Amino acid sequence: MLDKDIERVLVSPEEIHAAVVRLGAQLTQDYRGKEVVVVGILRGAAVFMADIVREMDIYLDIDFMDVSSYGEETESSGEVKIIKDLDTRLEGRHVLVVEDIIDTGRTLNYLVELFKYRKAASVKVCTLLDKPERRIVKNLIPDYVGLEVPNEFVVGYGLDFKQKYRNLPYIGVLKPEVYQ
C-alpha cells in the first residue's frame, strides 16, 4: 500500500542488511573491551538502531535522545533543541552516536560537541546514510557509514516525510505528487 507513493527504490532491504552486517562486524572489533554507550537519535534512527545493536557482539548500554532542528520541513537550521535528553552519564565512557542520515551535519555537530563537553572518553558517529553533497559543517566526517546517497530527499527504514513512511523496509524516493 505504501509502495504506491514511491517513485524509485534507492537502497533495497538486502543492501541495507549487508551494510548493517558489515558495520556491525567493524563496530564489534573496534569496541570490544571498551565501556560503550550507543546513543540513538530519535526518531529517524530508531529502526537502524534496533538492527545495528543486534550485530554488535559486545557488552553495551543503549540510550536515546530526541532532538529537533528549528527550520524548514526538509532542512535543519542549525539550532538544535533537546526534546528528550539521555538518562545515562557519559563521563569516561565511549559514545557511539547512531543516526539514520547526515545531511548538513548540523544536528550531529551539535551532539558531538555536547557529548565531548559531558566528558565522554570518545565520541564517534555511525550513520546508515550519508549525503556528503549537502554538508555545511565540513569537518563533520562520520566514522562509520553504511551507504552514500545522492542529493535527493529519501524516505523509509526510519526516515520520514511528515512523520510517514518510516516503516518502509527499503529507502526510496517519493513520487512528486505526494509532496503536493
Ligand SMILES: O=P(O)(O)OC[C@H]1O[C@H](OP(=O)(O)OP(=O)(O)O)[C@H](O)[C@@H]1O
Ligand atoms: O545533518 P542534518 O542536516 O542536521 O540532518 C540530519 C538530521 O535530520 C533528520 O532528523 P529530523 O530532524 O528530520 O528528525 P527525525 O529523526 O525525527 O525524523 C535525521 O534523522 C538527522 O537527525
Ligand SMILES: Nc1nc2[nH]cnc2c(=O)[nH]1
Ligand atoms: N526523511 C529525510 N530526512 C532527512 N533529513 C535530512 N535529509 C533527509 C532525507 O533525505 N530524508
